[in-house]
Amino acid sequence: MGKIAERLTDLVGNTPLMRLNQFKETEAVNANLIAKLESFNPLGSVKDRIALAMVEDAERKGLLHAGSVIIEPTSGNTGIGLAFVASIKKYRLLLTMPETMSLERRNLLKALGAELVLTPGTEGMKGAIAKALQLQTELADAIILQQFENLANPSIHYHATGEEIWRDTDGKVDIFVSGVGTGGTVSGTGKRLKELNPNIKVVAVEPADSAVLSGGAPGSHKIQGIGAGFIPATYNASVIDQVIPVSNDDAIRTSRKLAASEGLLVGISSGAALYAA
Structure with a gap:
């Protein structure tokens, strides 16, 4: 009976790897491309990992x-990710976000039990952060997990x-490529892989239109999930061997090519990482 999960949080992680053989052939890539399918996490993204980790760290x-x-x-x-973890662990969850977020995203979060506090769209995420800080002072026993700072x-x-x-x-890894949003994935994974084999190269990917890791200026871009416009505290530059900026068009085009060749429906940030690889 050990293979039967007791709760959905038990199924976070241990996502499969897949060789991108058909993409490799179509694009004439002279390397073995292997994708880690984080969409196999319960709510469909790598962020399920950090949502559960940050909550359990705060509990400890x-x-x-x-x-x-x-x-x-x-x-x-x-x-x-936080919404499903909070629902299972019976915490009240308040998410602050710009009012410009899609209705579909809002309805999904509400279905999972989250309470949404919408801020003016013109204020962007800065407005959402300010509102979160305000709510923390107004509510008893409230905590902001701060994904961009939480180790x-x-x-x-x-x-x-x-x-x-x-x-x-x-152990047959030569290069690890990951997009940078909070920087947690590329920093934590890259650090461990380099400890296991110092010859492994770690590559960070960011939007060309907001290439702050490369020393550029922040800007608007279409690659949701990466390119926060600043260098997060959770980004460890000492682990990174190379930073590759990727354009909106290249990221979008690559995600579509992956769907056509492998049947994998991925977001634009995954397209950016694959293009860089």
């Missing part, structure tokens, strides 16, 4: 307990994602 530290309120400014997959974020990738890749490839 005594910052979260029965009756606590979780607040997070997020308009992306971290919010979805439980890169830590879970160090202890889990990196180990999974090493195990499932039998």
Whole structure:
């Protein structure tokens, strides 16, 4: 009976690897391309990992307990991950986000039990962050998990994602490529892989229109999920061997090519990572 999960959070992680053989042939790539399918996480993204990790880290530290309120400014997959974790662990969850977020995203979060606080779209995520900080002062026993600063974020990738890749490839990794949003995935995974083999190269991917990791200026772009416009505290530059900026068009085009060649429906940020690879 050990293979039967007791709760959905038990199914986070241990996502499969897949060789992109048909994409490789179509694009005449002279390398073995292997994708880690984070869409196999319960709510469909890599952010399920950090959502669970940040909540359980706060519980261990005594910052979260029965009756606590979780607040997070997020308009992306971290919010979805936190919503399902909070529903299972019975925490009240308040998500602040710009009013410009799609109705579909809002309805999904509400279905998972999250309470949404919408901020003026003209203020962007800065407005959502300010509102979260305000709510924290107004509500008793409230905590902001702060995915861009929380070290439980890169830590879970160090202890889990990196180990999974090493195990499932039998240590046959030459280059690890990842997009940078919070920087947790590339930093934590990259650090662990380099400890296991110092010759592994770690490549960070960012939007060409907001190439702050490359020393450029922040700007608007279409690659949702990466390119926050600043360098997060959870990004460890010492682990990175190369940063590759990718254009909107190249990211979109590559995600469509992957769907056509492998049947994998991925987001634009995955298209950016694959283009860089």
